[in-house]
Amino acid sequence: MITTVVGNYPKIGPGTKAPNLRTAIGKGDRGEMTPEEIMGVRAQVTAEVIQEQINAGIDLVTDGLIRWDDGQTYLAKAISGFSFTGLIRYFDTNTYFRQPVVEGLLKWSKPITVADYEFASFNSSKPVKAVLTGPYTLAKLSQDQQYHDQKRLVLDLAEVLNQEAKALQAAGATVIQFDEPAILKHKEDFPLFQEAMDRLTQGLNPTLALYTYFDDISGVYPAFLKLPFQIFGLDYVMGKANWDVVKEVPSDVSFGLGVINARNTKMETEAEIADAIKRIAPIVPTERLYINPNCGLEFLPRETAYQKLVRMVEGSKKAVEVTA
């Protein structure tokens, strides 16, 4: 059993040693700090949140997506063919992002996250998971003024992200996660999604993870678990129906069990976490289990995010003792 996080981690918090990123960006807006200096602060914060995850006992860490404003713009800015328009809400959360606009044919021109991955690996004593937003979700959260054909748009994005993943693979990434929350809100698009996932994963040797959140996979189960990935991340907090829906998991895949609510400060108890692990154990044995929050941790204050990870690790240990 491996403990991990889904992606982002709160960027600022009390009593941290790295400079405050919010203050730094504010200074940048006033012309008191250069973009390079701000990137320097982001790097320091990244190193710090990696260490924080390790301190909490997390086995497989991410770089906390400290350089990302949100799941869309960081990638879209570097893909040719995108521009940006007004702020829109991210699903049913209280966070917003500047909506990407597809204005031209989408092309991968240079590595986007490779330097970030290398930095994180260098600064982590634990394995690092690279995280990318999947092509379907990225397309769905963008405004299309070019393709007027969802299928072509999604497949072109799958091609772009496949090249990014290949660049990560060349840089030594051993685990690459793709986030696809949007497919759960548009299950009628599953045939296209399958095609996109095939395209996305072609020629990739790292362990590939497909993470969903904010909903359950009813309606696309069991086909969902046959997509070409080795790890499937499911939300058992907001997608409670997953308990009833997922009765069997193919024996060649691992499971990302989202059991910690990363959208509410109410602390789970160790017993609740251990119970969830025990409940899933007959369907997925613990050696094929990843334990993680239900989604990225940035909806929480930094101190709560950390406490929740500590609790998650303790609850997982407890479950191992009981099931052993």
Added chain:
Amino acid sequence: MSGLLTTSVGSLPKPPELQAARNKMLRGELAREELEQMERDATAFWIKSQEDLGIDILVDGEMDRGDMVTYFSELLEGFTISGLVRSYGNRYYRKPIANGPIGRKKPMTLKTWEYAQSLTSKPVKGMLTGPYTIAEWSFNEYYSTFEEFVMEVAKVVHEEAMDLERAGAKYIQIDEPAASTRPEEMELVAKSMAVVTKGLSAYTLTHICYGDFEAVIDDLNSIPVDNLDMETANQDYSLLELFRGHKSSKHLSLGVTDVHTHEIESLEQVKAGIRKGLEVFSPEQLFIGPDCGLKTRTADESIAKLKVMVQAVNEIKAELGIA
């Protein structure tokens, strides 16, 4: 004939020294009274500015509010405040945490409203945040369901609205910017608003931000307030098309300036927006304001945007022969 009354959504920019003073107060380096004096000065500045601009229904500008939900939760029983969470870009806020039964100790907004109203003969809106938004923008560690949380908050918002009305407020706005978060919950927004506005004789408004209203336009029209205050300029007025197909007897506050851009709209742009509004609503039904609270802009930008807005309204009123 009357119509095309001008107003603002609620918040206006704070002078930078006020933010600095608030931080100082929080660190114990400044007496609360000194901060409150600065807040009153800033309120007086905005009342005077709005009068000079010729705006019809004024706001106090929320100089004493950090955030529209945190402000209330700090004054209510049952809430604590979390560490900072990010909403977008470099914007962070402290999110309330409900960890006990919600109750009101004393009137929350009355003193500021009374002060602002004492400075002008124009009506000043009472400004409240609605129960759905307060609950939606809080963490919930206490109530077993979200609906229970919303309906409990509705009771205290109602008490506050009654106090404002008793003090003489002619316009009371209950903002529900979060109402578009989950279309399937628009019914809950309306149900909780009914608790808030029950027995009020003041003119009521609600402001709702961002969102895809297509699926919920009928529920939106059923929220028990007199006036829906909507963002329209930054959506290129597409929302009006929905109202065209779903005629409303409600009044609409039409947003004619985008609060998220530094750019000042041209007179022609704003006039064109108002004309679009007049295709669907009568002048009596139509209020004119910015898209959303102007607190994200500078004072100069806000005044410039409001100035164009008032001029555009005046020119259109002249064309239509509205006094």
